[in-house]
Amino acid sequence: MYIATLLTNPDEPHLTDHAVAAQRDAWQGGDIAWLSPGEAAEFPVPDLPDDRWSAWETWQRRGVDLVIQPAGGRRKAMLIADMDSTMIGQECIDELADEAGVGAHVAGITARAMNGELDFEQALTARVALLKGLDESVIDRVLNTRITLAPGGRELVATMKAMGGYTVLVSGGFTAFTRQVGRWLGFDETHANILLAEDGRLTGEVAHPILGREAKIETLARVTRHLDISEADAIAVGDGANDLGMLGRAGTGVALHAKPTVAAQSDIRINHGDLSALLFIQGYRRDEFAG
Numbered sequence: 001m002y003i004a005t006l007l008t009n010p011d012e013p014h015l016t017d018h019a020v021a022a023q024r025d026a027w028q029g030g031d032i033a034w035l036s037p038g039e040a041a042e043f044p045v046p047d048l049p050d051d052r053w054s055a056w057e058t059w060q061r062r063g064v065d066l067v068i069q070p071a072g073g074r075r076k077a078m079l080i081a082d083m084d085s086t087m088i089g090q091e092c093i094d095e096l097a098d099e100a101g102v103g104a105h106v107a108g109i110t111a112r113a114m115n116g117e118l119d120f121e122q123a124l125t126a127r128v129a130l131l132k133g134l135d136e137s138v139i140d141r142v143l144n145t146r147i148t149l150a151p152g153g154r155e156l157v158a159t160m161k162a163m164g165g166y167t168v169l170v171s172g173g174f175t176a177f178t179r180q181v182g183r184w185l186g187f188d189e190t191h192a193n194i195l196l197a198e199d200g201r202l203t204g205e206v207a208h209p210i211l212g213r214e215a216k217i218e219t220l221a222r223v224t225r226h227l228d229i230s231e232a233d234a235i236a237v238g239d240g241a242n243d244l245g246m247l248g249r250a251g252t253g254v255a256l257h258a259k260p261t262v263a264a265q266s267d268i269r270i271n272h273g274d275l276s277a278l279l280f281i282q283g284y285r286r287d288e289f290a291g
Helices: 019-027 053-062 092-099 103-114 120-129 137-146 153-162 175-185 213-227 241-249 260-264
Strands: 002-008 033-036 040-045 064-070 079-083 168-176 187-191 195-198 201-206 236-238 250-258 268-272
Touching: 002 019, 019 053, 033 268, 053 201, 064 241, 064 268, 079 153, 079 213, 092 103, 092 120, 103 120, 103 241, 120 201, 137 175, 153 168, 153 175, 168 175, 168 213, 175 187, 187 213, 187 268, 213 236, 213 241, 236 241, 241 250, 241 260
Parallel strands: 079 168, 079 236, 168 187, 236 250, 250 268
Antiparallel strands: 002 040, 002 064, 033 040, 195 201
16 A cells, blocks of 8 residues: 655645545545645555656646655654755855855855765865865854755654654754754754864865765664664655765655756655655644644
8 A cells, every 4th residue: 555645835735625636536546634735635545556757747747746655654763864955945065155255166066966966075075175264253154144944844853853753964064054953953963074174264174084975874874773763764855966875775765856866866756845745745734743
């Protein structure tokens, strides 16, 4: 048995009973459950539909995300999340680079690295080098004036924790940002790279070993072992190529507003919903959300 979930941008809920019922009937599904009126609905289907991806494309054109997954074990005991362009709306290194006057150049490298076109470690090293000499105080300024929390993030973390889950923020970005974002959102753990500084200025270097794709996988494995749960009990979310490893290993891997190469390799793609989609696909109703 599988569960099909349809969901929209929470700011523009436009799902109708008729449209959801038509899809349910086409797949000979069961009773429809509305998780949030006009915003999210689900129904069981006996088998994985042969026309799954053509239906997905049709719903995408209508501004709706479609997720189909096994019915069993949907509610997870752990959340592991990327930070940049996932739990926040920005790429922190791009914002620092803008302060250093090299924003456009660094943003271009970031986009290519996140799409898997460049080696992550080499790209990070090259971008950090361009920050050499930047006053360390810029980090706080960027945090306070440029960084915004992604919609649905507070509810996601709070609800997972209220239901007994454990939450981990793991980023190829920097600890100076993950620590603060983790506090804002209530994450249990945060992990990232360390920007090096001397005499109040960035040295243009990052401490080794660099946290990238493999480190995110290792964090998932380590924390699940510590919690005495399976990796299948985790839900992971990210948008970049360095997230693909943990997205593939977790029981549920969600490509959220992801880069094209990442979305192409992910079965669960959220392009219209926000982070609250991770609660809907676990079967939570909006009136069950915490935070």
